[in-house]
Amino acid sequence: MTSPSDKRASGNPAKQAQIELTVKQQREQKRQEKLAEYQKQVARRKRGKLVWWVVGSVASLAVIGLVVASFALAPAPAPSYEAGNATGQEISGVQTFENRSDHVQGTVTYEQNPPAGGPHNPYWLNCGVYTEPQVNENAVHSMEHGAIWVTYDPARVGEAGVDALKAVLPSSYAILSPYPDMDTPVAVSGWNNQLKVDDPTDPRIQEFFTEFWRSQNVPEPNAACSGAIDGPGKA
The missing domain is CATH 3.40.30 (Glutaredoxin)
Structure with missing residues (x-):
């Protein structure tokens, strides 16, 4: 019984050398194909990581921008005064x-x-x-x-x-x-x-x-200023 290698063997040295070269070329081609496929997979993984990094960075910047904008665009807090804080100050024109x-x-x-x-x-x-x-x-x-x-x-x-x-x-x-x-x-x-x-x-x-503001000298100090009538055009 003959093996595949025996079938490829040739009594002609030149012919045999050509066969062996063809086999090496086929093996090298397959190796190159596998290497190329591996490199493609590596490149795809790198691209995927890059895309996710870019997406993540953009999303992070967007969140930071929204936070900054919320502070920048938020209305200023209403000023506060002390209830009944009359000091007897004379205000010109009052x-x-x-x-x-x-x-x-x-x-x-x-x-x-x-x-x-x-x-x-x-x-x-x-x-x-x-x-x-x-x-x-x-x-x-x-x-x-x-x-x-x-x-x-x-x-x-x-x-x-x-x-x-x-x-x-x-x-x-x-x-x-x-x-x-x-x-x-x-x-x-x-x-x-x-x-x-x-x-x-x-x-x-x-x-x-x-x-x-909220003077204690009014007739009804500390009484409510809500729960009664909403006039027209209340904002």
């Missing part, structure tokens, strides 16, 4: 009054415009920012509880001015609303105290809040 504090029905003719106290509706206006004018009698009741009512003439105070006023509002016990046809662009009113200014960025507005 007027003081003596007003009644009884509850009444119907429309009241107030001595100040906007009002800074006086008879008022039994239901108070919930504190907050409003884009429409509010009923005097409800807002006055809120001031009786220690709220500050900031009003502006919409014909003379634009969007930037309104934003400046919003920036000084605390998170509670404050009302901001338009008040057409005032005799001044901005009025800041607390119970029996009022400041009128021409510029919404006037630093005396914050001074007024520091002195009169």
Whole structure:
């Protein structure tokens, strides 16, 4: 019985050498093919790792960007004032009054415009920012509880001015609303105290809040400024 190697053998030395060379070439070709396939697999794995690294890096950068943007674009926190922190500071331009504090029905003719106290509706206006004018009698009741009512003439105070006023509002016990046809662009009113200014960025507005916000000298200190009436245009 003859083996495959015997079949490939040839009595002709030149022929035999050619056969052996062909076999070596075939083996080398197969080796090269296996090497090439291995190199392709290695390259694919490298590309896969690179893709995942790029995807991971981009995702990480996106997350970092969102975090940074959330801090950068987040609204500034509302300023805080100490309740009842009246120091007796004299603020230039502040007027003081003596007003009644009884509850009444119907429309009241107030001595100040906007009002800074006086008879008022039994239901108070919930504190907050409003884009429409509010009923005097409800807002006055809120001031009786220690709220500050900031009003502006919409014909003379634009969007930037309104934003400046919003920036000084605390998170509670404050009302901001338009008040057409005032005799001044901005009025800041607390119970029996009022400041009128021409510029919404006037630093005396914050001074007024520091002195009169949630004053303990109002008729009903520490009473609520929510849970009653939402006026029109509440933001």
